[in-house]
Amino acid sequence: MLDVAPVHVKPRTAEAVQAAIAEAGAAGRTLEVVGGGTKRGVGRVRADGVLSLEKLDRVIDYQPEELVLTCHPGARLADLEKLVAAEGQMLPFEPPHLGKLLGAKGKSTVGGAVAANLSGPRRIKAGAARDHVLGFAGVTGRGEVFKAGGKVVKNVTGYDLGKLIAGSWGTLAVMTEITLKVLPAARAELTLMFFGLDDRKANEALTKALGSPAEVSGACHLPAFAARRPPLKADMSVTAIRLEGFEASVFARAETLAVLLKPFGRLQQLDAEHSRDFWGHVRDVHALVGDPRPLWRVSLPPAGGWKLSGQVAGEMLYDWAGGLVWLLSEAEPGEVRAAARALGGHASLWRGAGSAFAPLEGPLGGLTARVKAAFDPLGVLNPERLA
Structure with a gap:
């Protein structure tokens, strides 16, 4: 015992x-x-x-x-x-x-x-x-x-x-x-980059790239705040698209995207080594490390992810072409969650005071409670973790 x-x-x-x-x-x-x-x-x-x-x-x-x-x-x-x-x-x-x-x-x-x-x-x-x-x-x-x-x-x-x-x-x-x-x-990879796009234009470019046959394996947008932070230290926003696969295929798809995305400005390329380093930093959200503000992870329909910036005050980093937004904000939790719901998504608080996850209600809440009762009826494991 x-x-x-x-x-x-x-x-x-x-x-x-x-x-x-x-x-x-x-x-x-x-x-x-x-x-x-x-x-x-x-x-x-x-x-x-x-x-x-x-x-x-x-x-x-x-x-x-x-x-x-x-x-x-x-x-x-x-x-x-x-x-x-x-x-x-x-x-x-x-x-x-x-x-x-x-x-x-x-x-x-x-x-x-x-x-x-x-x-x-x-x-x-x-x-x-x-x-x-x-x-x-x-x-x-x-x-x-x-x-x-x-x-x-x-x-x-x-x-x-x-x-x-x-x-x-x-x-x-x-x-x-x-x-x-x-x-x-992947045998080869490269990253295509735009500089200076605003959130809306960046989302349009990423959406167009994802809708093409180019088989994009990474699509992110770092507004100026995030792009200025280490390790990138850029002077303006950065919008990035990753391509992976066999070398001939990667370069052919890059040429296709360069033509498709020409209206959005001049594209620059990162070679494989720098591409891997860049996406490692995006993966681990290094641009937001060390900031003391409350940190939110917001899941949204990608096409409308950029709209969150007009709903909630704060600094953001967009991954998954806008489907995943990392948000630094002092806004009230209810305000952030309401904005996410209005855009068809949901938000969880990963650092800061308050509940991390919004309570599930209605049929979904009832189903979740029944599953929990089936696996852990006494509430032994991680009590209140999802409360």
Whole structure:
């Protein structure tokens, strides 16, 4: 049984995870579930103890020829990226490392990326983190061990629980093993850049590029405020479009886009090395690091993402062609959320006072409550995280 005093459990096996959750449930206690701790400040968790997965960090199986990687949830993203890069492969959803942005000292883990369903700039082409989870093993808040999905790219196993767990922020179950689909890394890449476009013109250019056959794998707009910050230190706004693939294809598509986007001004190119460096900074939102203002992550229909600047006072960075907006603003939380809803999206507060996530209401709220009751009826895991 868990002690009366607060505990900090660091299991090294799936069996130890199951024992810790079962004991907490039997004792009527709650647990905060953490990996590397980089997103620990997102949302409030009031728990009696901490269940840390930092010691559950091994790569269990990697089969490059099958494009499949199985690991523990505490495996660090940086280590996994080096592992697959050595085989000419990549994590296709380009998970962000947000420790610096959120002022955290820990290292980003694969379990944290999947639990929060976090994806980088390549999401517009490759899909979200949840789309690359082939299977996982976990422990529910009931203390029950279960498995979902499989370890092959093509499998049919009933309910796709991977998509349910991704984005649940550890409130339903604790993953003890994750199997991901990996993909071959691009042979070549380059980035096309416009300078000096306002938010509306930038959105028009990015929308046109995404609607073309060019297979864009990154589309972002950094207004002057964000572009002036390190590491870019540009004198004006920057609008960027990434192309990846075989070298001949990349250059042919770049020429096509240069003609298509000629009305928006002169395009400049970044070579592969500088392109990778640039998108790494966009992925990790380095332009907004160190700013003390409340930080919002706003999901919107891409075509209308630029309109948020006219609704809420603050500084913004647009990724996913406007579908993802990182916002620094002192505006009231209700004002930010209302503006996001009016534009067909939603907003979450990633740094600042107040609830991180807006409460779900109506049928969706009822469904969410029933799912939570099925997986964690006693509310053992990450209580109030999504409140």
